[in-house]
Amino acid sequence: MKIFCIGRNYAAHALELQNEVPDSPIIFMKPSTAILHKDRDFYIPDFSNNIHYEGEIVLKIGKNGKAIDPKFASKYISQITVGIDFTARDLQDELKKKGHPWEIAKAFDGAAVIGEWSEASDFDFKNIGFQLHKNGECVQDGNTSLLLFPFEQLISHISKYFTLQTGDLIYTGTPAGVAKVTAGDYLEGFLEGRRVMECNVK
Ligand code: ZN
Numbered sequence: 189m190k191i192f193c194i195g196r197n198y199a200a201h202a203l204e205l206q207n208e209v210p211d212s213p214i215i216f217m218k219p220s221t222a223i224l225h226k227d228r229d230f231y232i233p234d235f236s237n238n239i240h241y242e243g244e245i246v247l248k249i250g251k252n253g254k255a256i257d258p259k260f261a262s263k264y265i266s267q268i269t270v271g272i273d274f275t276a277r278d279l280q281d282e283l284k285k286k287g288h289p290w291e292i293a294k295a296f297d298g299a300a301v302i303g304e305w306s307e308a309s310d311f312d313f314k315n316i317g318f319q320l321h322k323n324g325e326c327v328q329d330g331n332t333s334l335l336l337f338p339f340e341q342l343i344s345h346i347s348k349y350f351t352l353q354t355g356d357l358i359y360t361g362t363p364a365g366v367a368k369v370t371a372g373d374y375l376e377g378f379l380e381g382r383r384v385m386e387c388n389v390k
């Protein structure tokens with residue numbers, strides 16, 4: 189099982205981190221050991237002093253495919269949820285400055301939180317609202333209508349380079365509002381108004 193993540197897929201988020209808006213999707217990956225299993229707490233790792241939450245829509249791939257035409261790409265999405273792409277922003281900033289790969293800042297154990305899955309056929313991919321709440325307050329409010337690269341384009345682009353397989357996940361990018369977590373924080377993810385994810389930070 190592979191986990192793909194998309195960087196800078198919402199213009200407002202790219203700008204809040206002073207990054208340029210990309211002209212093609214930015215792809216990175218996390219290993220399956222990054223998944224934080226349901227009902228487990230997230231422990232801030234000792235190698236970072238600046239872990240950020242990034243609330244994102246996560247797609248689950250429902251069948252194998254390679255070089256998928258965007259016209260047919262939506263058929264490859266079986267389920268949808270909200271997750272968190274936890275990021276060690278201090279490590280990532282250092283690595284970016286040096287031009288090095290940023291895996292250790294993004295792919296560490298527990299860095300991929302996954303909510304409860306919903307059937308993809310229940311959604312209009314071009315208009316899915318989602319939120320991340322921290323300690324009861326809405327800190328990220330996203331809608332897929334604002335994606336720079338919609339789901340179909342992501343699937344087509346990723347599958348040019350990597351065979352997509354049943355069970356693979358795609359974190360589709362975070363909207364504006366990312367910030368640091370501290371021990372004691374309580375994060376909740378909402379998909380079309382329904383709470384699908386919760387995570388205690390320790
Ligand atoms: Zn992200």
